[in-house]
Amino acid sequence: MTDIAQIDPIAALQDKEPQKPPRSQWKDVWDQFRKHKGALFGGGFLIFITLFVILGPLIWQIDPQKLDIRNKDIRPIYTWLWDGDAKVSWNRPLGTDNLGRDGLANMIKGGRTSLAVGWAAMILALVLGTLIGVLSGYFKRLDGVLMRFTDLVLSLPLLPLLLVAVTLFRQPLRAAYGPEGGMFVLIVGIIGITSWMQTARIVRGEILALKEREFILAARSIGTTPYKIITRHLLPNIMSPIMVSATLGLATAIITESALSFLGVGFPSDFPTWGKMLADSVPRMTEYPERVVLPGIAISLTVLSVNYLGDGLRDALDPRIRGR
Numbered sequence: 354m355t356d357i358a359q360i361d362p363i364a365a366l367q368d369k370e371p372q373k374p375p376r377s378q379w380k381d382v383w384d385q386f387r388k389h390k391g392a393l394f395g396g397g398f399l400i401f402i403t404l405f406v407i408l409g410p411l412i413w414q415i416d417p418q419k420l421d422i423r424n425k426d427i428r429p430i431y432t433w434l435w436d437g438d439a440k441v442s443w444n445r446p447l448g449t450d451n452l453g454r455d456g457l458a459n460m461i462k463g464g465r466t467s468l469a470v471g472w473a474a475m476i477l478a479l480v481l482g483t484l485i486g487v488l489s490g491y492f493k494r495l496d497g498v499l500m501r502f503t504d505l506v507l508s509l510p511l512l513p514l515l516l517v518a519v520t521l522f523r524q525p526l527r528a529a530y531g532p533e534g535g536m537f538v539l540i541v542g543i544i545g546i547t548s549w550m551q552t553a554r555i556v557r558g559e560i561l562a563l564k565e566r567e568f569i570l571a572a573r574s575i576g577t578t579p580y581k582i583i584t585r586h587l588l589p590n591i592m593s594p595i596m597v598s599a600t601l602g603l604a605t606a607i608i609t610e611s612a613l614s615f616l617g618v619g620f621p622s623d624f625p626t627w628g629k630m631l632a633d634s635v636p637r638m639t640e641y642p643e644r645v646v647l648p649g650i651a652i653s654l655t656v657l658s659v660n661y662l663g664d665g666l667r668d669a670l671d672p673r674i675r676g677r
Contacts, residue, residue: 385669392665395658402655406468409461417462417625421453429456429643447647450633456647463625464651467607470540470626474606477545479599482552487583489553490560500557507550515609518543519618536620540613544606552598559591593670600663604656611652627652 386392427449430441441448447456489499519539526535563569564587572582613619614628622629627648634644 382669386665389661389665389668391661392669395661395663395665398654398658399662402464402651402658403468406461406464409465410458413457413461415455415458417454417458418623419454421449421455423453424449425451425453426641428641429647432643448641448643450644451637456644459625459630460627460647460651463627463630463648466537466620466624466626467610467628467652468655470537470544470610471603471607473537473541474544474548474610475599475602477541478548478602478606479552479595481545482549482598483556483588483595485549486553486556487560487587490557491564491579491583491587496557499553503550503553506547509547511547512612514547515543515613516616516618519613523618532621533624536624540610540619544609548602548605548609552595552602555594555598556591559594560587563587563590593666596670597663597667600659600666604659604663607652607656607659 424442424445427440427442427445429448430443430446432441432448445455445457447460449455450459485499485503489496489503522539523536526539529535530538569582569586572586610619610626611628611631614626615632617632620626620629630648631645631652634641634648638645
């Protein structure tokens with residue numbers, strides 16, 4: 354009893370160890386993200402392929418459109434492993450096509466075009482989807498009209514719509530911006546305008562859940578305008594689903610551009626993209642299968658890495674999953 358009476362109650366309540374600083378939210382996000390091996394692979398490969406297509410021309414300075422008939426049909430150097438009689442050249446590590454154009458230079462140039470189209474179309478679709486989703490979720494009187502319009506666009510057959518749009522607007526845009534610039538504007542616009550619907554639905558659902566929270570009701574009670582509520586309170590809280598939607602939109606845009614180029618309604622025939630390289634390789638794919646494999650692998654790995662990256666971001670940015 355004596356020992357218990359001598360205990361100072363104030364000293365007993367005091368912390369014996371120094372308090373640790375609070376953990377940063379972004380550190381928690383990174384800790385969860387790095388546990389996802391697929392997301393680490395996806396992010397690393399996406400950075401690698403982006404640097405490859407941006408810095409590649411500075412290292413490999415061969416013109417991808419230069420014709421060299423004397424050195425046509427050179428096969429990649431690795432084909433020598435199973436075919437000792439293959440026509441290979443160390444100066445052309447990825448070989449040449451039937452017109453003598455360098456394979457590595459075309460892979461770099463084609464990747465730059467495909468990724469540029471993917472990023473630009475993804476940003477356009479993200480802006481349109483976020484705008485329509487916010488307006489539909491926050492303003493009740495606009496919800497019915499915008500969502501029915503979204504359902505209408507979702508019900509349209511995408512590929513025939515793309516082909517019709519390219520046929521109608523190709524010549525005016527090529528006359529205004531040139532053959533390459535006009536097709537870039539056209540393809541980016543078409544992919545972006547036909548790819549915003551999923552983002553709009555995701556954003557609308559998040560806005561409907563957030564606008565009934567206490568901090569939004571408090572902001573309304575003090576007379577905050579809808580514009581300030583959306584920009585200061587709602588948009589910062591829906592950045593995580595928007596980022597995830599952005600990664601998936603990038604993969605969709607790359608595949609769509611490759612499909613259009615493969616069908617021959619994309620960029621001009623002498624302008625390389627990964628999809629165009631696939632289309633040019635099909636007639637002789639039995640003799641030179643590597644010409645189909647190389648751009649196909651590039652498209653597949655890029656899309657796979659973007660999907661893994663989006664999966665990892667979804668897990669890392671969702672606080673309900675982050676704690677598990």
